[in-house]
Amino acid sequence: MEKANPQGLLSVVMPVYNEAAIVEESIRRVGKVLRDAGIPHELILVDDGSADDSWAKLAGLANGLPWVRAVRLSRNFGKEGAMAAGLDRALGACAVVMDCDMQHPPETLPEMYRLWQNEGIQVVEAIKNTRGKENRLHTWAANWFYGLFRASAGLNLRNASDFRLLDRAAIDAWKCMPERRTFFRAMSTWVGFTRAQVGFDVAPRADGKSRFSVRRLTSLAIDAITSFSAVPLQLVTLGGFVLLLLFALLGIQTVYMKLAGKAVPGFTTVILLLLIIGGTLMVALGIIGIYIAKIYEEVKGRPRYLVQEEKQSRPEDA
Ligand code: UDP
Ligand code: MG
Numbered sequence: 001m002e003k004a005n006p007q008g009l010l011s012v013v014m015p016v017y018n019e020a021a022i023v024e025e026s027i028r029r030v031g032k033v034l035r036d037a038g039i040p041h042e043l044i045l046v047d048d049g050s051a052d053d054s055w056a057k058l059a060g061l062a063n064g065l066p067w068v069r070a071v072r073l074s075r076n077f078g079k080e081g082a083m084a085a086g087l088d089r090a091l092g093a094c095a096v097v098m099d100c101d102m103q104h105p106p107e108t109l110p111e112m113y114r115l116w117q118n119e120g121i122q123v124v125e126a127i128k129n130t131r132g133k134e135n136r137l138h139t140w141a142a143n144w145f146y147g148l149f150r151a152s153a154g155l156n157l158r159n160a161s162d163f164r165l166l167d168r169a170a171i172d173a174w175k176c177m178p179e180r181r182t183f184f185r186a187m188s189t190w191v192g193f194t195r196a197q198v199g200f201d202v203a204p205r206a207d208g209k210s211r212f213s214v215r216r217l218t219s220l221a222i223d224a225i226t227s228f229s230a231v232p233l234q235l236v237t238l239g240g241f242v243l244l245l246l247f248a249l250l251g252i253q254t255v256y257m258k259l260a261g262k263a264v265p266g267f268t269t270v271i272l273l274l275l276i277i278g279g280t281l282m283v284a285l286g287i288i289g290i291y292i293a294k295i296y297e298e299v300k301g302r303p304r305y306l307v308q309e310e311k312q313s314r315p316e317d318a
Pocket of ligand 1: 017018019076077098100103209210
């Protein structure tokens with residue numbers, strides 16, 4: 001076992017949710033790649049309230065290997081919470097976040113580390129060359145989301161992933177951002193610093209299917225956009241002005257018709273107007289509601305995650 005080198009220590013953070021079947025094999029693979037490349041490292045495994053045997057496996061690994069630390073959250077907080085728990089505990093001079101289903105190939109790590117160490121790059125993003133096996137609808141929805149995100153928040157995250165290496169400075173900057181609801185890949189882009197990208201091909205999932213349902217992805221997407229941009233609110237105002245202009249024109253026309261004795265009989269116009277106004281108001285209220293809900297959540301200031309248990313043997317014990 002290599003001696004931990006605080007100068008060059010790489011913390012690998014892995015969120016784990018119901019991955020008992022593959023987690024040990026994943027850790028072995030990551031450990032082997034890093035040892036072969038001679039990179040000093042520690043592994044921080046965060047069990048995000050798994051319902052299966054994941055925690056038992058992680059605790060066993062933490063007992064057996066000096067460079068593994070395991071954290072168990074008190075319930076399923078979601079990947080963002082698990083990543084936050086891991087990064088908060090990272091001791092390294094840099095840290096990388098990666099999925100534990102090996103869709104983020106560990107073989108990319110040495111190149112990411114090299115860019116950090118030799119070229120002083122502070123944020124190394126692994127970019128998806130190909131999105132791997134995924135259904136068409138998912139790809140289409142993801143493209144839409146990234147398009148909307150770019151248009152509203154001004155950050156291009158297309159083909160970005162959570163697989164990225166952050167220098168200590170970037171980790172600390174990220175930790176300083178106070179919001180409870182995080183969106184790691186956007187926040188770690190927003191912080192800036194010197195950046196580089198490496199390509200990777202999304203491997204097939206080592207086991208089973210994605211832990212994210214369509215419902216959860218949709219809610220994450222809405223959350224992401226409203227966390228990073230007030231453009232939807234501005235659109236409500238803009239929509240209001242456009243409608244006002246239309247109504248002014250319609251009003252002038254109506255008065256003119258009335259005065260000219262050519263007023264339109266019947267309710268069609270009235271019904272249409274009511275429907276348009278009613279629908280628009282509901283949508284506008286909905287958008288405002290989403291922001292109010294966000295403010296409410298943030299104001300409560302609840303922690304991003306809660307820890308139930310930790311097992312660690314510090315890398316310096318090695
Ligand atoms: N994950 C998690 N909490 C969750 C859902 C997922 O910690 O509530 C972890 C999961 O164990 C994996 C990573 O997040 O390590 C990515 O999950 P998955 O592979 O299911 O997502 P996808 O490949 O579809 O992006
Ligand atoms: Mg995956």
